[in-house]
Amino acid sequence: MKVLIVEDDQFHATYLHEALAEALPEVTEIFHVADGAAGEQEARQGEIEAIVMDLQMEHRNGIEAARTIWAERPQSRILFWSNYADDAYLRGIAQVVPEESAYGYVLKTASRDRLKLALRAVLVEAQIIVDREIHRLQKRGTAPRSRLDDSEFDVLIDLALGLQDKSIAERRGMSLRTVQNRLLSLYDKLGVSSDLDEHLTLNKRVRALNRALATRTINIETLEAAQRDLKTWLARRR
Amino acid sequence: MKVLIVEDDQFHATYLHEALAEALPEVTEIFHVADGAAGEQEARQGEIEAIVMDLQMEHRNGIEAARTIWAERPQSRILFWSNYADDAYLRGIAQVVPEESAYGYVLKTASRDRLKLALRAVLVEAQIIVDREIHRLQKRGTAPRSRLDDSEFDVLIDLALGLQDKSIAERRGMSLRTVQNRLLSLYDKLGVSSDLDEHLTLNKRVRALNRALATRTINIETLEAAQRDLKTWLARRR
DNA sequence: AAAGCTTTTGCGGGTTCCCGCAAATATTTT
DNA sequence: AAAATATTTGCGGGAACCCGCAAAAGCTTT
Numbered sequence A, B: 001m002k003v004l005i006v007e008d009d010q011f012h013a014t015y016l017h018e019a020l021a022e023a024l025p026e027v028t029e030i031f032h033v034a035d036g037a038a039g040e041q042e043a044r045q046g047e048i049e050a051i052v053m054d055l056q057m058e059h060r061n062g063i064e065a066a067r068t069i070w071a072e073r074p075q076s077r078i079l080f081w082s083n084y085a086d087d088a089y090l091r092g093i094a095q096v097v098p099e100e101s102a103y104g105y106v107l108k109t110a111s112r113d114r115l116k117l118a119l120r121a122v123l124v125e126a127q128i129i130v131d132r133e134i135h136r137l138q139k140r141g142t143a144p145r146s147r148l149d150d151s152e153f154d155v156l157i158d159l160a161l162g163l164q165d166k167s168i169a170e171r172r173g174m175s176l177r178t179v180q181n182r183l184l185s186l187y188d189k190l191g192v193s194s195d196l197d198e199h200l201t202l203n204k205r206v207r208a209l210n211r212a213l214a215t216r217t218i219n220i221e222t223l224e225a226a227q228r229d230l231k232t233w234l235a236r237r238r
Numbered sequence C: 001a002a003a004g005c006t007t008t009t010g011c012g013g014g015t016t017c018c019c020g021c022a023a024a025t026a027t028t029t030t
Numbered sequence D: 001a002a003a004a005t006a007t008t009t010g011c012g013g014g015a016a017c018c019c020g021c022a023a024a025a026g027c028t029t030t
Helices: A010-023 A036-046 A062-072 A087-096 A112-124 A131-135 A150-161 A164-171 A177-188 A205-213 A220-237 B011-022 B036-046 B064-071 B087-096 B113-124 B133-138 B150-161 B167-174 B177-188 B205-216 B222-238
Strands: A001-007 A029-033 A050-054 A077-082 A105-107 B002-005 B029-033 B050-054 B077-082 B103-107
Touching: A001 A010, A001 A036, A010 A029, A010 A050, A010 A112, A010 B011, A010 B036, A029 A036, A036 A050, A036 A062, A050 A062, A050 A112, A050 A150, A050 B002, A062 A077, A062 A087, A062 A220, A077 A112, A087 A220, A105 A112, A150 A177, A150 A205, A150 A220, A150 B002, A150 B050, A150 B205, A164 A177, A177 A205, A205 B205, A205 B222, A220 B205, B002 B011, B002 B036, B011 B113, B029 B036, B036 B050, B036 B064, B050 B064, B064 B077, B064 B087, B064 B222, B077 B087, B077 B113, B077 B133, B087 B103, B087 B222, B103 B113, B103 B133, B103 B167, B113 B133, B150 B167, B150 B177, B150 B205, B150 B222, B167 B177, B177 B205
Parallel strands: A001 A029, A001 A050, A050 A077, A077 A105, B002 B029, B002 B050, B050 B077, B077 B103
Antiparallel strands: none
């Protein structure tokens, strides 16, 4: 059995390597690359279907790499191994994972045993396993009062890219006013005006982005990825 | 000689530990804590004046910890050891470092020899040493066309927190129109409108924040720290 | 099919924002 | 000190934003 490690931190890669050898004796070959693009390449070339991948990497992050890998070989099993429990990553994964694919999500802070369990569950048994920690998603006070639905999330992304209401409406196929309604509920759920001083009125748009980042609803990688998506949409539109 | 390591990643802490033992035989004791607040505590208690510290940590980041440590013992020597070359960190350090203190800034991607050199230079020789990589300041195209001056940076912070022009003017002691002039040059330097499609007009405020994050001019930790500052300012104001 | 609830949409107006223009100040150069 | 240059400030207007209100369009539930 061949396994591919996609991880740009040398120490973490080494640790993974060891854990992998301990947990899965059936592994015969371990490949290692340090970024998403190389990961796609290697998976394609080596026909590797068991992958352990970091999420945050330069240029092409783990989710984008997973998208193309799954597009080419949907039966690939991917264990994401990340520093952060950002909701943004969960949503990103949910969007690209094919119906019947196996995947997992473990935090780097998890114990070695937990990691080894996840390695076996995902790479060998093709199960789906998500670290408890990640669903917790609720550092009191900072988290949004209630989860954003998909449509709100889309609008949030566009807002964060700097689009104005009209463009969002066009891109998402809603009326202007509906976009604004989404914004209202975003402002509410993100706690845009509850925060800070009572008598201080804020710029809601910027504050919404600020809060979305602070609550880990989106992060910089997802923004960068979203901008790439926007660019292809713009190109296609003409 | 006693050294304190403030680092929340277990692997990195271990690595540091080893490098420290190799590079500085004169070190007799190595303490280790995992976050900024504990770091302040430990430095105070143990009267430690040689510190190696990660920058990004939960709750209280490296710069904030450094501020209080230096406030109490300005002769402390601190080597910052970080994953990122964000301009935001450099500015933050520049703001809190006392006139005659020794400090250093090394990237985690630096070679072991480079790290060891920096350890000796800062902790023993009390020199100032900043990794070359950090001054390089980002890859072409994403970086701001020219560096922001301090006044622009202040306004950027306030904008990023969601303050509106009037509040920024009040906080920074400028007239409304001057704030707006700062914003104009921010928009220019951050490349707010040059980017993306020609015919797409953007919300400049949000886009400015987006670009500032993308270019690593500010990052989420600095935003969180800035918000704490804002809160104390708000409290003092009444 | 009618009644009841939710979501979408348009309208309108009060704010804030963006920014050109020109006068007032401040800073630098001669 | 005068002249030249740069920065700050006020004014004003068009555009975008925020959001209440009520009609229209989609849904569930009886």
